[in-house]
Amino acid sequence: MKPAFASLFALMLGAAAIANASSARAEALDDILAAKVIKIAVPTDYPPFGAIGSDMQPQGLDIDMAKLIGKELGVKTELVAVSSANRIPYLQSKKVDLVISTLGKNPDREKVIDFSAAYAPFFMGVFGARDVAVTKPDELMGKTVGATRGALEEQELSKLAPASTTIKRYEDNNATVAAYVSGQVDIFASGNAVAAVIADRSAARAPTLKFVIKDSPCFIGLNKDEPKLLAKVNEIIAKARASGETERMSQAWLKAPLPPGF
Amino acid sequence: MIYKLQFVDLLPYWDVLARGLVFTIVLTCVSTAAGVAVGTCGASARAFGPRWLAGVVAAYVEIIRNTPFIVQLFFVYFGLPTLGLKLTEAEAAFLAMTINLGAYSTEIIRAGIEATPKGLIEAGVSLAMTRMQVLRHVVLKPAFQKTWPALASQIIIVMLGSSVVSQISAEDLTYAANFIQSRNFRAFEAYFVVALAYLLLAITARALLRGLGARLFPGARS
Numbered sequence: 001m002k003p004a005f006a007s008l009f010a011l012m013l014g015a016a017a018i019a020n021a022s023s024a025r026a027e028a029l030d031d032i033l034a035a036k037v038i039k040i041a042v043p044t045d046y047p048p049f050g051a052i053g054s055d056m057q058p059q060g061l062d063i064d065m066a067k068l069i070g071k072e073l074g075v076k077t078e079l080v081a082v083s084s085a086n087r088i089p090y091l092q093s094k095k096v097d098l099v100i101s102t103l104g105k106n107p108d109r110e111k112v113i114d115f116s117a118a119y120a121p122f123f124m125g126v127f128g129a130r131d132v133a134v135t136k137p138d139e140l141m142g143k144t145v146g147a148t149r150g151a152l153e154e155q156e157l158s159k160l161a162p163a164s165t166t167i168k169r170y171e172d173n174n175a176t177v178a179a180y181v182s183g184q185v186d187i188f189a190s191g192n193a194v195a196a197v198i199a200d201r202s203a204a205r206a207p208t209l210k211f212v213i214k215d216s217p218c219f220i221g222l223n224k225d226e227p228k229l230l231a232k233v234n235e236i237i238a239k240a241r242a243s244g245e246t247e248r249m250s251q252a253w254l255k256a257p258l259p260p261g262f
Numbered sequence: 263m264i265y266k267l268q269f270v271d272l273l274p275y276w277d278v279l280a281r282g283l284v285f286t287i288v289l290t291c292v293s294t295a296a297g298v299a300v301g302t303c304g305a306s307a308r309a310f311g312p313r314w315l316a317g318v319v320a321a322y323v324e325i326i327r328n329t330p331f332i333v334q335l336f337f338v339y340f341g342l343p344t345l346g347l348k349l350t351e352a353e354a355a356f357l358a359m360t361i362n363l364g365a366y367s368t369e370i371i372r373a374g375i376e377a378t379p380k381g382l383i384e385a386g387v388s389l390a391m392t393r394m395q396v397l398r399h400v401v402l403k404p405a406f407q408k409t410w411p412a413l414a415s416q417i418i419i420v421m422l423g424s425s426v427v428s429q430i431s432a433e434d435l436t437y438a439a440n441f442i443q444s445r446n447f448r449a450f451e452a453y454f455v456v457a458l459a460y461l462l463l464a465i466t467a468r469a470l471l472r473g474l475g476a477r478l479f480p481g482a483r484s
Contacts, residue, residue: 150444
């Protein structure tokens with residue numbers, strides 16, 4: 001190895017060592033407590049989890065959760081609006097300490113960030129008017145179900161439903177909602193967030209869950225190797241579950257009780 | 263970038279396409295018959311009916327001709343159930359297309375009626391023909407002769423416009439293409455085939471309408 005390369009190599013090793021040392025330094029939780037502020041990424045484009053209210057302030061289930069974490073830690077909560085595409089990069093580049101943005105868990109994400117315990121339900125399901133007696137896919141026999149063409153839940157429903165089920169496939173989510181609200185269909189497949197928005201806007205047609213098609217609950221995302229922060233966040237979630245706080249959030253924003261397992 | 267067309271991927275969906283094609287053809291035929299009937303009545307009412315009826319028809323024509331078809335369709339499908347009239351997507355598509363074609367054909371046929379000289383009507387009356395006989399033989403038949411090409415064009419426009427009924431989940435040709443590309447992501451191939459199907463349908467419809475015109479209204483221009 002030529003001397004110039006050797007020294008460059010040594011320099012790189014040194015840089016790597018410093019980088020390691022800095023991530024092994026004080027834990028994020030200590031930094032947060034010292035700075036008395038926690039920065040949390042939240043959505044502002046996805047009601048009822050996060051949206052801008054009429055007072056121009058962010059509001060929603062994720063925002064309530066973020067504020068709860070700040071309160072329990074005894075620090076100021078600084079909300080950072082993110083989109084679903086940039087929420088993980090914001091965390092990785094340490095622009096935020098936590099991501100509370102309807103984040104689902106999957107193996108690819110688990111390689112780059114850590115997840116807390118689940119704090120809210122998020123799922124695709126079949127919903128319908130209160131008097132519709134359906135509890136599983138087989139009971140859709142002979143019934144008509146609305147869904148958004150090409151959406152994940154429509155593709156799954158097409159596989160699950162019996163052959164005698166009529167699936168009416170609408171162009172987009174709004175058309176599916178309109179078909180349900182106007183009474184063209186009494187059963188539809190969608191996400192629980194969509195069902196909650198319908199329940200909020202037209203109480204007379206408030207949909208209830210018939211069965212779940214695909215479950216993907218929301219987790220709080222944080223950077224890897226932050227055991228203290230992870231433990232603290234999980235402790236706050238456990239406490240909120242025990243005190244009924246998560247149930248209250250679900251009732252307030254999702255218009256439905258927490259499903260079993262929460 | 264070179265895109266490789268793979269029409270083979272459409273084969274598993276041939277039944278969706280076939281059903282879509284049949285739906286579009288049936289929908290067009292039925293609503294054309296009903297729409298032209300509405301147009302004939304509308305045009306007669308506007309030309310010879312009492313003033314209030316002519317006014318109602320004029321308002322109908324103006325409302326329909328100055329609003330988009332898709333809005334009329336949504337009004338029928340999503341709006342009417344609120345008033346207690348629940349239609350299936352096929353019924354809603356048929357009703358919206360009939361109403362739409364009815365308004366346009368009212369205006370087209372009225373143009374033909376107005377081109378009938380007053381003297382001809384008076385001649386009919388003086389031959390002891392009844393009002394209905396005058397309307398049928400002296401007024402309407404020449405009116406159709408004169409306006410048949412325009413009417414045929416409007417029918418084709420309505421047929422092509424029927425592609426938006428897929429928005430209310432009616433399973434027509436366009437729905438077939440939307441459905442296929444949501445499953446295998448072969449959008450180019452799906453829309454290519456469906457565009458070709460519409461083209462062939464339009465050419466066939468034009469030829470059929472020309473033949474029909476020559477038969478029903480000899481001397482019709484085409």
